[in-house]
Amino acid sequence: MLRDLPISVIGPGAMGEAIIGGLLRQELVAPEQVLVSHPREDRRRELAARYGVQTSPDNVAAAEWGRLVIVAVKPQQLKRVLPPLRGRLRDEDLALSIVAGATIASIAEALAHPAVVRSMPNTPAVIGEGMTVWTAGPEVNETQRGWARTVLGALGHELFVDSEAYLDMATAINGTGPAYFFLMMEAMIDAGVHLGLSRRIAEELVLQTMLGSVRYALQSGAHPAQLRNAVTSPGGTSAAAISELERGGMRTVLADAIWAAYRRSVELGR
Numbered sequence: 001m002l003r004d005l006p007i008s009v010i011g012p013g014a015m016g017e018a019i020i021g022g023l024l025r026q027e028l029v030a031p032e033q034v035l036v037s038h039p040r041e042d043r044r045r046e047l048a049a050r051y052g053v054q055t056s057p058d059n060v061a062a063a064e065w066g067r068l069v070i071v072a073v074k075p076q077q078l079k080r081v082l083p084p085l086r087g088r089l090r091d092e093d094l095a096l097s098i099v100a101g102a103t104i105a106s107i108a109e110a111l112a113h114p115a116v117v118r119s120m121p122n123t124p125a126v127i128g129e130g131m132t133v134w135t136a137g138p139e140v141n142e143t144q145r146g147w148a149r150t151v152l153g154a155l156g157h158e159l160f161v162d163s164e165a166y167l168d169m170a171t172a173i174n175g176t177g178p179a180y181f182f183l184m185m186e187a188m189i190d191a192g193v194h195l196g197l198s199r200r201i202a203e204e205l206v207l208q209t210m211l212g213s214v215r216y217a218l219q220s221g222a223h224p225a226q227l228r229n230a231v232t233s234p235g236g237t238s239a240a241a242i243s244e245l246e247r248g249g250m251r252t253v254l255a256d257a258i259w260a261a262y263r264r265s266v267e268l269g270r
Contacts, residue, residue: 001150002029008066009036010059011081012047015098016072018125020051022154025128037062063088068147071097071107075268078102082110089113094144096151100171101268104137104164114139117148120167120175125155132158133170168269172261180257185210 192202
């Protein structure tokens with residue numbers, strides 16, 4: 001699908017590098033097919049040494065070279081990065097954005113190029129365990145959709161949705177979601193240390209318990225409420241703990257956090 005396809009990555013931060021690493025690790029492309037552009041020379045040298053890819057300080061040259069142009073800059077950098085690229089993509093090229101909040105219409109307008117895919121990956125993509133939600137503008141053809149599906153699949157799991165409205169919602173769940181879990185891990189580890197466990201033991205207990213719980217939920221196929229009920233004996237330790245969590249408003253606070261992330265994603269798109 002991607003054989004001999006020139007791929008440019010503009011602004012390869014952690015997620016841009018995750019795409020490069022995933023594509024090469026799965027042997028979907030050869031290193032010489034990839035050109036990365038970044039303003040810092042040390043970053044370019046680092047990526048060239050690590051992956052054998054081509055590098056450039058010039059975003060315009062990268063956009064003109066690639067047939068699949070991946071925009072991987074931070075949202076606040078778009079207004080500076082996109083205008084010089086306007087009119088540089090050919091009709092058959094595809095722009096693939098992993099920029100939080102940036103709409104298909106805004107990117108297409110800035111580039112003067114209608115074939116745009118918008119996606120929302122998350123940080124587990126760095127180890128090939130990501131969850132990426134994506135959608136495509138109406139001008140994206142089936143071949144270009146195949147490119148996008150292959151590239152995003154190299155990050156882990158990919159899910160196509162037929163409405164761009166879902167992307168801001170996905171940002172609040174899968175895009176921001178790792179932060180919720182990391183905060184929960186941190187709080188549980190600190191509580192374990194407060195109880196008297198060493199930090200090393202507390203970390204091992206928390207991380208493996210979370211990992212095992214997720215794998216169990218996936219394998220069982222049961223609703224989370226059923227799984228929770230199965231480990232909550234009447235008058236037991238789990239019942240006592242759940243009572244405190246409910247009294248503290250954990251569900252409400254988490255829902256409010258997700259809504260806040262959603263609203264911020266919408267704001268970024270404006």
